[in-house]
Structures are given as structure tokens and as C-alpha cells.
Amino acid sequence: MGKTADLLPGTLDMLILKAVSLKPMHGYGVLLRIRQISGEALEIPQGSLYPALYRLEHQGLISAEWGQSENGRRAKYYTVTAAGRRRLREETAGWNRLAAAIAAALNTSREEV
Numbered sequence: 001m002g003k004t005a006d007l008l009p010g011t012l013d014m015l016i017l018k019a020v021s022l023k024p025m026h027g028y029g030v031l032l033r034i035r036q037i038s039g040e041a042l043e044i045p046q047g048s049l050y051p052a053l054y055r056l057e058h059q060g061l062i063s064a065e066w067g068q069s070e071n072g073r074r075a076k077y078y079t080v081t082a083a084g085r086r087r088l089r090e091e092t093a094g095w096n097r098l099a100a101a102i103a104a105a106l107n108t109s110r111e112e113v
Contacts, residue, residue: 012044012052013061014095017080017088020062026075027053053078061087 019025019033030053031044056062061084069075080088 010091011095012048013056014088014091015042015044016049016052016056017061017084017091020078021080021085021088024077024079026067026069026077028069028075030078056084060084 015034015038016030019030019037022033022037025033027046027050031046031049034042034044053062053064057064057078060081062078063081064076064078066074067077
């Protein structure tokens with residue numbers, strides 16, 4: 001595997017919700033936070049991030065408010081809504097079940113079948 005891992009379909013929204021649930025932040029900050037919390041394994045292209053932010057905002061899972069970034073520029077800051085927190089809990093539980101099932105399958109030995 002190269003520097004970054006490929007995302008499975010549907011995981012970008014969950015990662016954005018997780019990043020924004022930790023602290024309200026602007027779009028580029030979301031990119032940096034996902035990179036940080038993934039141990040530098042995930043790097044989201046801006047061309048994927050901004051449509052996802054728009055989609056999550058349109059679905060009522062995040063809300064946005066204009067503010068000023070660290071470098072003095074006007075930026076949209078995102079926060080997770082109650083519906084977004086609920087979706088994050090559901091998606092996290094589903095992801096954990098899937099990851100456990102895949103790990104169990106991959107760790108099965110010849111003697112166990």
C-alpha cells in the first residue's frame with residue numbers, strides 16, 4: 001500500500017462527521033484532522049471533501065457558519081448536528097461490526113474450517 005489508503009464507499013461522510021464532532025472547523029481543517037486522526041494514512045482530496053460537506057449540510061447532519069480562519073480569511077465553519085451525532089454513532093457501530101467480521105474471516109486458520 002502507498003502513502004494513503006483507499007476509502008471504501010460511504011466512509012468519507014463518516015470520517016467527516018467524526019472530524020467535525022471533535023471540534024468545529026473549516027473545510028481545509030477537516031482535511032488536516034482526518035489526516036491526523038488516521039495516523040497520516042488517509043489523505044482526502046479537496047475535490048471529494050467539499051461536495052461531501054455540502055451533501056452533509058443539505059442532509060442536516062452538519063451545520064455551517066461563516067467565520068474567520070487562522071490566516072484571517074473568511075471560511076465556513078462546520079459543526080455536527082444532533083442528527084449528525086446519531087448518524088455517526090450508527091455508522092461507527094456498523095463499521096465496527098464489519099471490521100470485526102472481516103478480521104475474523106482473515107484470521108481463520110486452516111484447522112478451523
